[in-house]
Amino acid sequence: MNPSQESAPTNRLVAYLRRQSFLPTALGALVNPFFLIRRSLFEHFRDLAPRLRGRVLDFGCGQKPYRACFTHAEAYVGLDTRTGGHDHSRSAVDVFYDGARVPIGDETIDAIFCSEVLEHIFEPGHALSELHRVLRPGGSLLLSVPLCWNEHEAPFDYGRYTQFGIEHLLARNGFAIVERRKAGHFVPVVLQLCSLYVHETLGAVRPRALHWLLSLALASPFNLLGIVLGALLPRNHSLYFSNVILAEKVSPASGGSFTPAPRTRGAAGPGAMPPSSLTAPTRV
Ligand SMILES: C[S@@+](CC[C@H](N)C(=O)[O-])C[C@H]1O[C@@H](n2cnc3c(N)ncnc32)[C@H](O)[C@@H]1O
Numbered sequence: 001m002n003p004s005q006e007s008a009p010t011n012r013l014v015a016y017l018r019r020q021s022f023l024p025t026a027l028g029a030l031v032n033p034f035f036l037i038r039r040s041l042f043e044h045f046r047d048l049a050p051r052l053r054g055r056v057l058d059f060g061c062g063q064k065p066y067r068a069c070f071t072h073a074e075a076y077v078g079l080d081t082r083t084g085g086h087d088h089s090r091s092a093v094d095v096f097y098d099g100a101r102v103p104i105g106d107e108t109i110d111a112i113f114c115s116e117v118l119e120h121i122f123e124p125g126h127a128l129s130e131l132h133r134v135l136r137p138g139g140s141l142l143l144s145v146p147l148c149w150n151e152h153e154a155p156f157d158y159g160r161y162t163q164f165g166i167e168h169l170l171a172r173n174g175f176a177i178v179e180r181r182k183a184g185h186f187v188p189v190v191l192q193l194c195s196l197y198v199h200e201t202l203g204a205v206r207p208r209a210l211h212w213l214l215s216l217a218l219a220s221p222f223n224l225l226g227i228v229l230g231a232l233l234p235r236n237h238s239l240y241f242s243n244v245i246l247a248e249k250v251s252p253a254s255g256g257s258f259t260p261a262p263r264t265r266g267a268a269g270p271g272a273m274p275p276s277s278l279t280a281p282t283r284v
Contacts, residue, residue, distance in 0.1 A: 022065035029223040033199040033215050036192035036226045037241045040183040041115070041144060044244040045069045048179070051246065052140050054110030059102075059131060060117030064092040070113070079104075084120065085153025100126075104134045111140040116242065118145050118166075120156045128173035132249060141175055141247045148189055148241055150196060166243050175247040184241035187233050191226030192241070195219040 020028040023042050029035045049069035056070055061078030070076055078092055081099040097103050099121075112131050118124045131141065145161040161169075167177060184192070198218045205211040 022063075023068065029227060030220050031216060032223075033195050033219040034192070035220075035223045036188045036195070036230075037149070037184065040188065040241055041244070042066070042069075044144070044181055044183055045115070045142070048142055048244070048246050049113070052111035052113065052142055055108070056111045056113060057104070057109045057134065059112055059114040059127075060120070061093060062086075062088075062091050066113070066115065067092075073111075083156075085156040102130045102134055106133055107136045109134045109139065110136055111142070113142045115142075115144045116146060118143070118169075119159050119161070120153055122158050124159075124169060125173060128169065128175070132174045135249045137249055137251060139249045140178070141170075141249065142245075143170075143247065144183065144242045144244045146242045148193075148239060150200070161243055163243050166245065170245065170247050174250055176250045177245055177247050179246040181244045182237050182240040182242075183244050185230070186236035186239045188226040188230040189239050189241060191222045191229065195222040195226075198222070 017031060020032050021034070022038055024032050024035055024039050028039065032038060045066045046069050049066065050071045052070060053072045053074070055075045055077070056073040058064055058067070058076065058078045061080050064076075064078045067076055078094045079097060079102065080088065080091060080093040080095075082088070082096050083099060095103060112135055114131070118127065121127045135141065143166075145166050147160055147162060149160075151157045163180065163182070167180070170177060199215045202211055202215050202218070205214060
């Protein structure tokens, strides 16, 4: 038996576990300690990504884990920066940049995907103005930003976003919201945090394989509980994993203004807040 034959089953297993890591099927609940958040994000991206067509830029791409969701992309370019919280040994970056000016011409990109990146940028308004510059008029931006996750990629982790914060930021930088969603809801978030707690607490266990085995054995019950209780208990959307937003480039970049919605007396709790009022800039 030659070495490549020997390693084939191992390679298949590694490829399977990598897929389960970001694009989990139901079985992922048993092999992925981040199952509840990743499954939830994946479902939204799988649904929205086919609406992005032509030349697609994955901004802050990392491993480009959602590439397969972009079934209508003619070209798919991954951009990232070297100065981040991880070493990029498993990343799939096509273009590295300095974190200041995106090395792409004005209005040459048809659509942009940016998942879980803005929280790592100290001046997200600057990044959005760069994305606005390279995007063609009317082009789409599919964005996700976390509301609830632990500190990660330390020390390059600067913020979390409520739906109102990210709406404000997008409007200010020349994007009109086409569709807004929340990934996850209260009960799965709580169970996912328990699973994350287990995974992090066992972080020092070595060898790494033992860490993962223990972590999975102890985390998967929380995953399963999250699935079952998340379906049975009443939904509450005041706590969720991430905002997932499909937006469109409008003009000018600095023309948006934000007026917080007035709070009516006694309006409290999920669903009681009137929708925020965004004055989007003129469409191109
Ligand atoms: C949490 S990871 C998300 C990676 C990928 N988008 C995903 O969904 O798996 C955050 C990514 O943002 C990248 N990043 C950090 N600062 C950045 C910047 N200024 N511009 C672009 N990407 C940045 C990191 O290198 C990292 O790949």
